[in-house]
Amino acid sequence: MEHFDLSLVNWSRAQFALTAMYHWIFVPLTLGLAFIMAFMETLYYKTGDEEWKRITKFWMTLFGINFAIGVATGIILEFEFGTNWSNYSWFVGDIFGAPLAIEGIMAFFMESTFIAVMFFGWNKVSKKFHLISTWLVALGANLSALWILVANAWMQYPAGMNFNPDTARNEMQNFWEVLFSPVAVNKFLHTITSGYVLAALFVIGISAWYLLKGRNILLAKRSIIVASVFGLITSIFLALTGDGSAYQVAQKQPMKLAAMEGLYEGTEGAPLVVVGALTPGKEFNDEKDPFIFRIQIPKLLSFLGYRSGDAFVPGVKDIIEGGYTYTDKNGKQKVALSAEQKIQRGKIAIQALADYRNAKDAGDTAAMEYNRKLLDENFEYFGYGYLNDPKSIIPNVPLTFYSFHIMVALGFLFIAFFALMLYLIYFKGYNINKWLLRLGIIMVPLAYIASQAGWIVAEVGRQPWVIQDILPTVAAVSRIDASAVQVTFFLFFAIFTTLLIAELKIMFTQIKKGPKDGGK
Amino acid sequence: MNLLKKVFNFYYEGFKSMTIGKTLWIIILIKLFVMFAVLKVFFFPNILKRNFKTDEERSKYVIEQLTTKPK
Numbered sequence: 062m063e064h065f066d067l068s069l070v071n072w073s074r075a076q077f078a079l080t081a082m083y084h085w086i087f088v089p090l091t092l093g094l095a096f097i098m099a100f101m102e103t104l105y106y107k108t109g110d111e112e113w114k115r116i117t118k119f120w121m122t123l124f125g126i127n128f129a130i131g132v133a134t135g136i137i138l139e140f141e142f143g144t145n146w147s148n149y150s151w152f153v154g155d156i157f158g159a160p161l162a163i164e165g166i167m168a169f170f171m172e173s174t175f176i177a178v179m180f181f182g183w184n185k186v187s188k189k190f191h192l193i194s195t196w197l198v199a200l201g202a203n204l205s206a207l208w209i210l211v212a213n214a215w216m217q218y219p220a221g222m223n224f225n226p227d228t229a230r231n232e233m234q235n236f237w238e239v240l241f242s243p244v245a246v247n248k249f250l251h252t253i254t255s256g257y258v259l260a261a262l263f264v265i266g267i268s269a270w271y272l273l274k275g276r277n278i279l280l281a282k283r284s285i286i287v288a289s290v291f292g293l294i295t296s297i298f299l300a301l302t303g304d305g306s307a308y309q310v311a312q313k314q315p316m317k318l319a320a321m322e323g324l325y326e327g328t329e330g331a332p333l334v335v336v337g338a339l340t341p342g343k344e345f346n347d348e349k350d351p352f353i354f355r356i357q358i359p360k361l362l363s364f365l366g367y368r369s370g371d372a373f374v375p376g377v378k379d380i381i382e383g384g385y386t387y388t389d390k391n392g393k394q395k396v397a398l399s400a401e402q403k404i405q406r407g408k409i410a411i412q413a414l415a416d417y418r419n420a421k422d423a424g425d426t427a428a429m430e431y432n433r434k435l436l437d438e439n440f441e442y443f444g445y446g447y448l449n450d451p452k453s454i455i456p457n458v459p460l461t462f463y464s465f466h467i468m469v470a471l472g473f474l475f476i477a478f479f480a481l482m483l484y485l486i487y488f489k490g491y492n493i494n495k496w497l498l499r500l501g502i503i504m505v506p507l508a509y510i511a512s513q514a515g516w517i518v519a520e521v522g523r524q525p526w527v528i529q530d531i532l533p534t535v536a537a538v539s540r541i542d543a544s545a546v547q548v549t550f551f552l553f554f555a556i557f558t559t560l561l562i563a564e565l566k567i568m569f570t571q572i573k574k575g576p577k578d579g580g581k
Numbered sequence: 582m583n584l585l586k587k588v589f590n591f592y593y594e595g596f597k598s599m600t601i602g603k604t605l606w607i608i609i610l611i612k613l614f615v616m617f618a619v620l621k622v623f624f625f626p627n628i629l630k631r632n633f634k635t636d637e638e639r640s641k642y643v644i645e646q647l648t649t650k651p652k
Contacts, residue, residue, distance in 0.1 A: 122601065129605035136616060143627030151629060151643045180602070181595025228636070229643045415648035418641075536647060539628060549624050556615065563608060571601060 069543035070535050073145045076550040078520070080137050082513055083557040087131020087564075089512050092206060092253050093260025093295075094124045095199035099192075100287055106192045116280050117195075118183070119576040120264065125180060126571060130564035135209075137553065145546060149527055149537035155232045156222055156239060157212050164208035171201025206256075207249050214245035216528050217519070218313045220390075224440055226417045226433060244309050248519075251302035254295050255512055258475055261292030262501075262508040265482065267572055269501030272493065277575045285493075285501075286486060293479035300472060304365060310522075311366030314529060315387075316380050316454060317522035320461040322362055324376040325351045327385060331374035333361035336466070339459050345377045345452065377458070381451045398442075400451035403530075407446025410439035444526060447536045456524040464517040471511035478504060 098120050105113035142150040150157075178186060178194035186194075215222075221238030222231040233239060265288045268281035311318045318324070323339050324331065337355030360370035367374070375397070379385050383399030398406070413435035420428035448454065478500065485493055523529060527537040599606070633639045 125602065126605060129609050132609060133613060133616065137620065137625075140616075140621055140625035143630070144625040147627075147629050148643055148646050151639060152647075177592060177595065181591060181598075185591060185594075226644075227640070229640045229647065411648055414644065418644050418648070540646065541628070545624075549620075552620075552624065560608075560612065567601070567604065577600075 067535075069541070069546060070538050072543050072546040072550055073141075073538045074534060076145065076546055076553060077138070077141055079550065080134075080141065080553055080557070081520070082516060083553075083561065084131070084134040084138065085513065085516055086509065086561065087127055087134060088206070089256030089259040090127045090263055091124065091131060091202050092256030093258070093291075094120060094127070094263065095195075095202050096257060097260055097264055097288060097291055098124060099195045099199045100291065101284075102192050102195050104287075106188055112279055112283070114183075115576050116283055119280060120284070121179065122571055122577070123267075123568060126564060126567050128176070130560055130567075134557070134560070145539055145541065146527075146537050147539040149532060151229060152532060152537070153216070153231055153528065155230050156215055156219075159233065159236065160208040160211045160239070164205050167201065167208070168205040171197060171204070175201065203253055206253055210249045210252055211240055211245045213519075214242060214248040215239055216526075217248070217523055218242055218244040218309070219528055219531055224436075224443075226414055226436055227421070229414075244313060247302060247305040247309050251299065251306045252515075254299040254302055255515055257295035258292055258299055258472075259508040259512050261288040261295065261479070262475065262504045264288035265292065265501045266503075266505035269493075269498040270572070271575070273495065273498050273502075280576060285482065289479050289482040289486065293476070293483060296472065296476045296479055300476065303469070303472065307365050308368070311374070312388075313390075314523060315375050316377065317456065317461070317518075318366060319375065319377045319380060320456045320458045320522050321465040321518060323351050323458060323462045324362070324374060325378050327373060327375040327379035329363065329373045330360045330371050331362040331366075332357035332359045333365065334466070336470075337462075339462055341459075343458075345381060345455060377455055381454065400445070400448075400454050403442045403445040404448055404451065406439045406442040407444060407448070409446070410436055410443045411446040413439065441530060444528065444531045444533045444536065447533050448525070453525055453533075456522050461518060461522040464514040464521070468511050468514040468518060471507055471514075475504070475508070475511070 098117055101113055101117040101120065104110070105117055175194040175197040178191065179198050182191050182194060219231070220242045221233060221235040223234045224230075225232050239245070264284050268284040268288070271277040271281035272285075307318070307321075310321070319327075322331075322334055323337065325343070325345055334352075335356045335358060337357075338353040340349050340351055340353055343349050343351050363372040363374055364370045366372065373385060375385050375387070380397070381400045383397045383402060385397050386394055387397050389395050413432040417429055417432035417436060420426075420432060445454075482493070482497070482501075485497065525533040525535065527534050596602070596606075629639045629642070633642060
């Protein structure tokens with residue numbers, strides 16, 4: 062690690078995190094609001110009630126603003142791959158090529174065609190065709206997310222590929238294994254449902270503001286009921302997929318799970334921390350209590366991670382020292398290697414790749430064959446070869462821990478909020494208390510915080526890996542001038558902040574104006 | 582031909598009747614210009630594409646990067 066320019070690595074990481082997190086401000090609302098609009102338009106189609114049409118068109122305008130400002134912000138990430146992460150982009154090229162190409166084609170055709178019909182087609186195409194277009198926009202946006210998330214899931218759990226030492230690329234062996242890896246399925250479902258919940262809270266928040274102001278009452282009331290039902294169903298599903306994600310993390314990325322829970326010493330029947338404060342400066346091998354205080358539920362972490370209340374959950378120290386028993390991806394019981402042993406095997410793999418290449422240049426087929434075999438045997442630890450200190454496999458524990466707990470706590474708060482909203486509407490009609498309406502407005506920024514916290518858990522929690530166990534960030538980065546990355550970091554910061562301000566300004570203006578043609 | 586004209590008119594009238602959409606289109610166009618004509622060209626060249634002609638050269642370079650320590 063000390064051989065790498067850490068300022069370059071850190072600036073590259075910071076820049077990627079900045080752009081990805083800004084991009085992620087826009088995406089979730091698009092994913093969820095598209096479906097909410099489609100439901101509303103379906104109600105218009107079924108009832109013929111013009112008010113539903115007005116409501117649909119209002120939310121469609123806000124969808125359009127968010128879509129327009131957010132569209133193509135993700136492209137910058139692709140630029141970064143080519144410049145800042147050239148080793149990585151070459152290394153994964155073959156795996157990412159297919160999903161991202163499908164995403165590009167699908168997004169272009171689905172969205173550019175049907176979004177136009179959705180916005181321009183009122184009274185120009187049949188009601189049915191318009192409705193189908195709205196649904197296809199919603200499906201298209203979500204399917205676009207699928208391919209990106211499949212690519213991301215592969216980085217968290219590389220499957221269905223084979224490393225080719227001649228090309229230095231991971232080549233896809235089984236497309237379906239990549240597409241339907243358990244991590245990909247869970248990641249997709251959990252991520253898109255987080256977008257649905259955020260959109261539901263967004264709709265409720267704005268509607269609550271209207272009710273507090275005493276305007277657009279019918280729009281607000283109808284929007285609240287649609288968003289609350291949608292929000293309650295999807296937030297429950299979000300919790301279920303969250304459980305699925307935690308299970309996958311326990312199986313495939315035990316260090317991330319340990320960081321999420323601040324678990325330093327592994328134990329059987331591990332409890333789940335509900336609330337806690339970490340001890341600052343805690344090292345994995347010191348005697349300090351990891352927590353200043355904590356409230357925990359006995360055995361729950363073991364149950365969530367391994368579906369058994371008595372299962373052993375390894376902590377940070379166990380993963381570094383090895384020696385515990387785990388089940389590998391083929392279902393076999395194995396004894397975990399220590400980080401030191403993995404580093405040694407990684408170094409063998411890297412050396413074998415270098416020797417293979419030299420043997421190839423020298424035309425020595427016997428040496429090529431020998432090194433190829435050596436590389437294959439050790440490839441699963443390839444990335445460890447770039448690390449010198451076992452401690453470097455520990456992600457930022459406080460950031461991962463607090464992000465995870467904020468995300469989970471807010472997730473449960475959202476379920477309670479949707480349920481309470483529906484309960485009060487059902488029993489008290491729409492005479493919702495002012496405090497609940499105010500809470501509805503507060504829920505909007507909280508939804509964004511939860512969404513970003515989820516990104517942090519997934520991406521910071523897997524550090525130092527860009528590709529789990531195979532490629533660490535230090536080896537993925539291009540050896541370019543750190544100051545150039547620093548300059549572009551601030552450039553992006555300025556551009557994205559301007560875009561965000563522009564969106565908020567246009568969005569707030571439009572919300573203040575309300576629906577174009579009034580309404581009741 | 583008639584169909585093409587219909588499609589053209591559909592988009593033409595759609596864009597023409599836009600209100601807030603016009604501002605959004607301006608934002609999109611400025612953004613795409615900044616991204617593709619400024620950032621991509623001046624700040625984010627694809628260094629493997631720019632510096633090497635063939636995939637073989639690129640793979641050789643990446644292997645070298647992956648198997649040697651930076652100087």
